[in-house]
Amino acid sequence: EVHLEESGGGLVQPGGSLRLSCAASGFTFGDYRMGWVRQAPGMGLEWVASVFTNGGTVYAASVQGRFSISRDNSQNTVSLQMSRLRVEDTALYYCAKYLGGDCSDGGCYSLGSWGQGTLVTVSS
Amino acid sequence: DIQMTQFPSSLSASVGDRVTIACRASQTTSTYLNWYQYKPGRAPRLLIYAASRLHSGVPSRFSGRGSGTDFTLTISSLQPEDFATYYCHQSYTDPWTFGQGTKVEIK
Numbered sequence: 001e002v003h004l005e006e007s008g009g010g011l012v013q014p015g016g017s018l019r020l021s022c023a024a025s026g027f028t029f030g031d032y033r034m035g036w037v038r039q040a041p042g043m044g045l046e047w048v049a050s051v052f053t054n055g056g057t058v059y060a061a062s063v064q065g066r067f068s069i070s071r072d073n074s075q076n077t078v079s080l081q082m083s084r085l086r087v088e089d090t091a092l093y094y095c096a097k098y099l100g101g102d103c104s105d106g107g108c109y110s111l112g113s114w115g116q117g118t119l120v121t122v123s124s
Numbered sequence: 125d126i127q128m129t130q131f132p133s134s135l136s137a138s139v140g141d142r143v144t145i146a147c148r149a150s151q152t153t154s155t156y157l158n159w160y161q162y163k164p165g166r167a168p169r170l171l172i173y174a175a176s177r178l179h180s181g182v183p184s185r186f187s188g189r190g191s192g193t194d195f196t197l198t199i200s201s202l203q204p205e206d207f208a209t210y211y212c213h214q215s216y217t218d219p220w221t222f223g224q225g226t227k228v229e230i231k
Contacts, residue, residue, distance in 0.1 A: 004167075037168075044211060044222055044223070044224050044225045045160075045162070045168070045211050045213070045222040045225075046222065047219060047220035047221070047222070050220075058218050058219075060219045061219065094167065094168065096168075099170065099173055099179075105154075105155045105156075105174040105175070105177075106154060106155055106156030106157075106173075106174050106215060106216065107173045107174035107177055109156060109215035110158040110170055110173035110174070110179075110213070110215060111158070111160075111168075111170060111213075112170050112173075112179065113167075113170075114167040114168045114169070114170075115167060116166070116167050117167070
């Protein structure tokens with residue numbers, strides 16, 4: 001069974017940094033793309049970043065240049081290094097695993113499994 | 125960026141009702157359209173991927189249709205555990221975008 005567990009959230013001042021981690025188990029980690037999605041208080045879901053199996057990365061414009069996603073296939077973890085944090089980065093951050101499999105109709109690009117989330121609060 | 129608009133934003137329904145949620149994209153997403161169920165304090169749950177494919181373990185009362193810019197999620201007979209917020213999501217182009225959500229409440 002797929003299990004994703006986020007850690008590293010907390011309270012940080014504007015301009016500060018925080019590193020989120022996601023420990024994965026129950027699947028062959030290196031074979032799947034991984035991503036982070038967040039939900040600000042009272043708001044909907046917002047995709048943040050993704051890391052591909054070859055280590056390639058892609059980011060939302062709102063975090064480009066401030067956040068860095070990486071993966072460690074030897075430890076089955078994906079991380080999100082967040083710097084120059086803003087009040088508007090306050091959110092519950094979810095780690096998610098791509099569904100994978102057949103890509104002919106785009107199905108592989110859905111998020112098949114999610115963690116419970118870790119809360120990041122940016123406030124002075 | 126592709127804008128995803130869901131309607132309605134919320135609805136009230138009774139157990140056993142048939143419920144349909146719509147999602148419209150500002151430009152084509154082909155069939156790269158997914159639906160998730162969200163309950164506070166729980167991990168989001170994939171229901172439908174590639175517009176119409178039922179994810180493993182999801183009850184058959186959930187179904188999805190559409191392609192291009194117009195999509196629907198239907199719950200054929202609403203159950204107590206289905207009261208939640210539902211999001212559509214396009215994975216056709218970066219940046220990925222989600223609809224604003226549709227909250228399904230008990231009437």
